[in-house]
Amino acid sequence: MLRQIILDTETTGLSADNGDRIIEIGCVELVARKLTGNNKHFYLNPGRDSHPDALRIHGISNDFLKDKPKFEAVVEDLLAYLQDAQLIIHNAPFDIGFLNKELELTGRPPLRHFVGEITDTLVMAKEMYPGKRNSLDALCDRLGVDNSGRTLHGALLDAELLADVYINLTRGQDALLVIEEDAQNTGSSQHIALDLQSIQLPIMFATEQEQAAHKAVLTQIDKASGGKTVWRTQQNG
Structure with missing residues (x-):
């Protein structure tokens, strides 16, 4: 069953390469597009x-x-939680860049080594709403997601808002996912067997008017083809 993690971070600044670090990580779990409550949050x-x-x-x-744990103290817990999940992040290169730097500092490979697909909702939004503002706040307003409690950025709150935004952005996938979920629950695709021998199809005959119109068309084709109308040949065969 598809497991998705909506992830967001807060940082000391904008550049991981210049020494900025992560100060907060918020994760919200979706399974089959439903919130599970199995979330992760670290300061x-x-x-x-x-x-x-x-x-x-x-x-x-x-x-x-000052009294919060260092990244290396929570990294094993975080990676076990994220293992093989699809990550959904708004402006993914920013958060992934910081997480990769933190992993590098602990001697670990990049995040893609541990997770499945990474989906960037900012890229999705730009494709759906070209030329418009596609910040998280703008998407909340556009999609009717209540963000009235967001006076400051917070990783867990932003991840919760992004989960609602993502579900709204992909609402057209609902029917497909229901079919997939049914197939997963039964272990195989469902096929309905029909006994066609029990079905009697009515025979519809052409009216005289339709037959006359048909003959007129054949006559025109005869003239154009020099008497080589295949339909007449088959009828006479």
């Missing part, structure tokens, strides 16, 4: 202060994070 001590611009966005103070 992390990044070992450095957040940039003032980042602090204004997430509001997570440096003092609050």
Whole structure:
């Protein structure tokens, strides 16, 4: 059964390559497009202060994070939770870049080594709404997802909002997924056997008017083909 994880992070700044670190990870689980409540949430001590611009966005103070675990303390728990799942992330290169850097610092391979497909909802939204704003807030407004409680960015809250956004973005897949789920529950595709011998089809004869029109068309074809109308040959054979 398809297991999807909606994932979001908050960070000390915008550049993992320049030393910024993850301070929060939020994950929401969907199974068969339904919220399971099996979520993961970590606050992390990044070992450095957040940039003032980042602090204004997430509001997570440096003092609050001082007693939180380091990434290496939660990485095994996180990877076991994410194992083989499809990840759904808004602006995936940003979060994946930070996670890959954190994994690299612990001597581990990139995230794709542990998970299945990675879906970027920002790419999906740009394809569906070209030329429009496609931030998470903009998509919530467009798709009727209530984001009134989002005064600051938070990884778990944003993951929960993104789960609703993703379900709305892919609503047209519902019928297909129901069919797939039924097939998975039964272990095979269902085939209905029909006894065609019990069905009697009515025989419809052409009316005189239809027969006359048909002969007129054949006469025109005869003239154009020099008497080589295949239909007449078959009738006379």
